Amino acid sequence: MSETPTMEKHSFQTEVKQLLHLMVHSLYSNKEIFLRELISNAADAVDKLRFQSLDNSELIAEDPDFKIRITTDEQAGTLTISDNGIGMSKDELIANLGTIAKSGTADFLSKLSGDQKKDANLIGQFGVGFYSGFIVADKMTVVSKAAGSNESFSWSSQGEGEFEIEPSDKAGRGTDIILHLKDSEKEFLNDWRLRSIIGKYSDHISVPVQMLKPAEPAAEGEDPKPSTEFEAVNKATALWTRSKSDISEDEYKEFYKHISHDFTEPMSWAHNKVEGTQEYTSLLYIPKNAPFDLWNRERSRGVKLYVQRVFIMDDAEQFLPVYLRFVRGVLDSNDLPLNVSREILQDSSVTQSLKNACVKRILSLLEKTAKKDPEAYQHFWEQFGNVLKEGLGEDFSNQQTLAGLMRFSSTHTDSAKQDVSLDDYVSRMNDGQDKIYYITADSFETAKNSPHLEVFRKKGIEVLLLADRIDEWAISHLSDYQEKKLVSVTQGDLDLGELENQEEKEQREQLEKDSASLIERFKAVLGDKVKDVKVTHRLTDSPACVVSSEGEMSAQMARLMAAAGQSAPEIKPVFELNPEHQLVQHAAEQSDAVFEDWAMFLFEQALLAESGSLNDPGTFTKRLNKLLLAK
């Protein structure tokens, strides 16, 4: 007995519902992009089947010519995008067209403010994809038959809460996307309008996109006969295979949108054909804006891999390091086998040398942009700088190039904007200065106002102000730049070398001698709370500060580890005292009992300035009040 065909109703995942709603409203002014997205999906489906058919030619035996067809039905008010690609099973229809797999989506959507919800660029970050059909359609039907299967299914929805799925009787493999156009969107039935959109968005797709030939002009007294023959309306050559000089900027931009599903234009790209011992073509793009899930080091990344023009896989991450996870592009190799798998890629020496080449191209593209268009580079830095910083610790062979691409805040402007390069810094170094000084802190304000900077400010020595979470880790991997050591101003003994003159050195030594007994008094009170107590050379206006010892983990790093739930070693600071400061002199005049309060107070105050918090703020406040009231 044959089973009765049954219709099932399913609900969209909550995120899909939210996204659908936002998309229809925010992208309305760019509504024609739905066609680009659906043709793009159709081309991907063809690419996937072409790849599978390398192993199993049976899959395409009955219909070997890949194509995408766009047809309209004026009376029904429908526009259909058909492909003879890989198709979808019932389960795939439910999973692919009912959920969004990207992690972090719900979180991202819930954080959007009212204005952001209307921002096409933000919504566009998602890769608008299939759901964009609902911008112009009040109902979508998807009829699909997976390659190699006898069953086909029809999925349909009005783009609200639910979709329906039922068996269907589609003849050949592949997918038909049928858009039931809204009354206001009937312009998309117009042959000329469709051809112009396809020309604009889909020329570079290697699969032919076909439409019916225009009707033959009728002989006198007869009705024009509608054509039944199809013709390709796009160029149908893969963009990267064409020569650079034949490709317009707009074509490059459109191709980026096709491969990235990004709604905005790329910042820049590098297209290279390489012949010789290795033969490959790479077309790599740097996006303009960061996707919402850039922070996620596990997000899908990498390039689209082709071997001899045949699509092999999406997101081939072997060709780009994690710190370049924002790069999109295509790599077409002549040296890899067609049956290459992710496992083979992992161990292949071809992969390694292609990866090195891709990294070099991206870094030199960034260098070029930084030089030629500092404003664009600044925007890039604000979007991707923190990801690029990961490279300092992960890619030692390109570390110096990466360091040159970094941008920092510094005491030169005291602005939170990160626009100082190490080259800028080096070019401004004082006579006799042989080190690059930096400070790391939890926030820009803490860094900027840190007492550790006093002597540097007094002497006009620039210090880089580092306050991003990753900075401490990243900078700890960079020991020097252009043979200049990078030195933290909160770590180790401060040695200003030639920046200090003979007279200053002598004064300092004298002060150290004169303060020996005071230092001992402080040591007696602070005991094992500190590693040591010393006379400072860093401070001019503050009474005291804490520093960490050279070679030891910095306090900032220990805090980051603790915040990340890791066990960090207990770090005892070195307490540095400014004996010339009035408060320290006042403390020195007190009896031992009162001096104890002063010593503790000065110590805790220094901790506070350095870290922004104290373990026991209550006792600190009580002590402070007591000292304020003391006669």
Ligand SMILES: Nc1ncnc2c1ncn2[C@@H]1O[C@H](COP(=O)(O)OP(=O)(O)OP(=O)(O)O)[C@@H](O)[C@H]1O
């Ligand atoms: N014509 C088609 N043939 C086969 N599968 C398709 C087709 N259109 C869509 N799909 C499947 O549905 C999935 C979801 O499509 P959708 O356009 O929403 O997102 P996407 O293409 O994966 O990525 P993005 O969100 O970046 O656009 C695709 O990944 C694909 O598996």
